[in-house]
Amino acid sequence: MSKFKEVFVVDDDKVFHFIIKKLFTKNNIEINPSFYLNGLEAIETIKEKIDQGTSLPDLILLDINMPIMDGWQFLDEFRQTRKTKPDEKTVIYLVSSSDSQSDINKAKEYQDQIKDYFFKPMTLEDLQKIF
Amino acid sequence: METYEYSDLKYLEEKNNFFKKLLFQSPDLIFQFNLPKKGKLHFSFLSKSVITHFELAPHEKSNDAITVLKSRILPEDYLGFLQSIHESRLHREWIHEFRAVLPIRGLRWYKATATVCSNEDGSVDFYGKVTDITAYKEQELRLKLSEQRFLFALEASSEGIWDLDVKTQKVFYSSQSMKMLEFEAKDTIDSIDMWDNRVHPSDKEQYLVDIQLHINNVTPYYENAQRVLTQSGDYKWILSRGKIIERDARNRPLRIIGTHTDISVQKEKEKVLQQTVEIVGAQNSRLLNFAHIVSHNLRSHSGNIKMLLDIISEESDEEIIRESFTHLRSSSHALTQTIDHLKELVEIQTELIHKRENLNINTFLGKTLDILAEEINKNKVVIKNNICSEQTITFNPAYLESILLNFTSNAIKYSHPERRPVISYSMVVKNSQKILKIRDNGLGINLERHGKKIFGMYKTFHKNQDSRGIGLFITKNQIEAMGGTVAVQSQVGKGTTFKIYFNE
Numbered sequence: 001m002s003k004f005k006e007v008f009v010v011d012d013d014k015v016f017h018f019i020i021k022k023l024f025t026k027n028n029i030e031i032n033p034s035f036y037l038n039g040l041e042a043i044e045t046i047k048e049k050i051d052q053g054t055s056l057p058d059l060i061l062l063d064i065n066m067p068i069m070d071g072w073q074f075l076d077e078f079r080q081t082r083k084t085k086p087d088e089k090t091v092i093y094l095v096s097s098s099d100s101q102s103d104i105n106k107a108k109e110y111q112d113q114i115k116d117y118f119f120k121p122m123t124l125e126d127l128q129k130i131f
Numbered sequence: 132m133e134t135y136e137y138s139d140l141k142y143l144e145e146k147n148n149f150f151k152k153l154l155f156q157s158p159d160l161i162f163q164f165n166l167p168k169k170g171k172l173h174f175s176f177l178s179k180s181v182i183t184h185f186e187l188a189p190h191e192k193s194n195d196a197i198t199v200l201k202s203r204i205l206p207e208d209y210l211g212f213l214q215s216i217h218e219s220r221l222h223r224e225w226i227h228e229f230r231a232v233l234p235i236r237g238l239r240w241y242k243a244t245a246t247v248c249s250n251e252d253g254s255v256d257f258y259g260k261v262t263d264i265t266a267y268k269e270q271e272l273r274l275k276l277s278e279q280r281f282l283f284a285l286e287a288s289s290e291g292i293w294d295l296d297v298k299t300q301k302v303f304y305s306s307q308s309m310k311m312l313e314f315e316a317k318d319t320i321d322s323i324d325m326w327d328n329r330v331h332p333s334d335k336e337q338y339l340v341d342i343q344l345h346i347n348n349v350t351p352y353y354e355n356a357q358r359v360l361t362q363s364g365d366y367k368w369i370l371s372r373g374k375i376i377e378r379d380a381r382n383r384p385l386r387i388i389g390t391h392t393d394i395s396v397q398k399e400k401e402k403v404l405q406q407t408v409e410i411v412g413a414q415n416s417r418l419l420n421f422a423h424i425v426s427h428n429l430r431s432h433s434g435n436i437k438m439l440l441d442i443i444s445e446e447s448d449e450e451i452i453r454e455s456f457t458h459l460r461s462s463s464h465a466l467t468q469t470i471d472h473l474k475e476l477v478e479i480q481t482e483l484i485h486k487r488e489n490l491n492i493n494t495f496l497g498k499t500l501d502i503l504a505e506e507i508n509k510n511k512v513v514i515k516n517n518i519c520s521e522q523t524i525t526f527n528p529a530y531l532e533s534i535l536l537n538f539t540s541n542a543i544k545y546s547h548p549e550r551r552p553v554i555s556y557s558m559v560v561k562n563s564q565k566i567l568k569i570r571d572n573g574l575g576i577n578l579e580r581h582g583k584k585i586f587g588m589y590k591t592f593h594k595n596q597d598s599r600g601i602g603l604f605i606t607k608n609q610i611e612a613m614g615g616t617v618a619v620q621s622q623v624g625k626g627t628t629f630k631i632y633f634n635e
């Protein structure tokens with residue numbers, strides 16, 4: 001059961017990778033997400049996909065605070081990168097432990113790109129909103 | 132010898148009588164007296180106004196001149212009065228100031244002016260007028276008093292005075308003004324440029340604007356704080372104030388008077404205060420930032436722990452349970468580490484006196500490289516140590532260790548994947564301040580994007596177990612706690628240089 005074909009999880013916390021995988025299994029979400037430790041790893045894969053002519057991921061769960069390339073930088077990069085694929089839809093959710101007002105405000109600046117902002121730990125309700 | 136007809140004599144006499152009457156009635160205090168070669172001075176003529184003005188009673192009018200003079204002239208001035216008359220008998224003019232005491236109106240000032248004429252018989256005639264100059268004298272006295280008060284106030288205060296003659300562009304600079312510029316403390320008249328050319332280039336525009344505003348009547352007085360170059364080549368902060376006291380018919384200023392006040396001490400205090408505000412502000416924003424980091428990390432680890440416990444309680448697969456426990460252990464470890472960081476930071480902030488010792492940098496760098504030996508070997512890092520083996524600094528040993536460890540481990544962690552990492556250390560002394568430079572050829576940091584938060588958010592959220600997490604944040608706090616500062620230069624893809632400015 002999933003309306004998404006390909007899911008990216010971009011988060012530098014390996015424990016979170018394990019938890020999200022179990023969360024999917026437990027809730028019968030039959031999906032095998034690809035995991036990336038920072039924005040740069042994810043954007044490079046996306047660029048390769050564009051080069052190879054394959055389709056973009058249709059769902060991205062994106063952390064904010066990551067080394068090398070954080071969530072905001074990823075969104076900036078992705079906005080540019082996906083210009084060549086205007087017809088494809090990628091749904092992006094922010095999933096972060098940050099409850100700082102500056103991050104919440106910044107999320108509003110990116111609301112054309114992101115669908116919602118979830119605070120960790122993710123709940124069953126959050127998952128139901130996504131799937 | 133001239134001869135006159137009777138009718139001419141008659142005419143002259145009538146004319147003489149007419150003038151006598153006229154003079155007698157004149158409101159001016161007109162007199163004529165005669166000083167014989169031998170004998171006493173006597174009045175030949177006194178206008179009616181003299182009699183009334185000097186309050187001469189009818190019986191006094193018949194008294195001899197000396198008695199009259201003695202009865203009216205202030206005793207202290209009496210001898211001087213007679214002496215000046217005697218001295219003037221050989222001159223053409225007699226001018227004398229004296230005081231008289233009148234029965235009703237009391238003490239008054241007078242000025243007598245007379246033409247002196249010598250006669251054939253050796254006597255001398257004085258004729259002229261007396262002017263009551265009491266009002267003028269009082270004015271003069273008041274002016275003198277206020278001038279003295281002003282001078283005294285000037286000497287007592289440290290203010291300088293300037294007085295500009297707009298037409299000539301000449302300025303009177305008081306001794307205090309000259310002293311401020313470190314010239315000899317002497318009242319001086321010089322051109323306006325003497326001062327203007329000394330005003331700091333950055334302050335000149337506002338200075339001219341402020342004067343113009345007053346000239347245009349926009350401001351009730353002129354006021355400008357300016358840096359002025361002194362004789363020793365240093366700038367002094369001087370508050371210059373002034374007011375136009377005279378304008379011409381077309382309302383253009385003719386004269387501006389003002390003061391100079393040395394406000395260097397206030398400005399210095401202002402600067403220190405401003406710096407303190409900046410430090411406290413920066414500290415505050417870093418602490419707030421830190422509160423977010425702590426909140427974020429605590430939430431992140433405790434959230435993981437909760438989720439892992441849920442998995443363990445619901446899972447039956449032994450393998451998954453075992454894996455969950457491994458993650459649980461690392462999450463718990465990370466949580467402990469976050470709390471340790473918090474403790475470390477609170478310690479830096481609350482320590483009132485930080486221990487200082489004279490430390491050999493190379494000894495500490497050696498220790499750091501030993502601790503990181505495994506990482507250095509694994510990543511084939513090239514270490515270039517350009518610090519002189521004798522180089523020491525006065526610093527806190529624990530902080531120095533932490534600083535070197537943080538910058539070095541960061542340089543290794545963010546090394547460029549396509550080249551062999553090189554980290555170089557050097558120390559320079561600039562304006563007697565020691566600066567430690569740590570340069571790497573790593574990934575670099577986009578300072579335009581992260582410049583403000585490099586010592587705060589950026590690189591501080593690593594959840595990797597080997598990461599010191601809030602390392603740079605703690606490092607900056609340790610440097611600042613010891614009175615130093617840290618700066619960063621970086622280019623994405625090329626490398627990063629950290630400069631630590633020590634304050635011994």
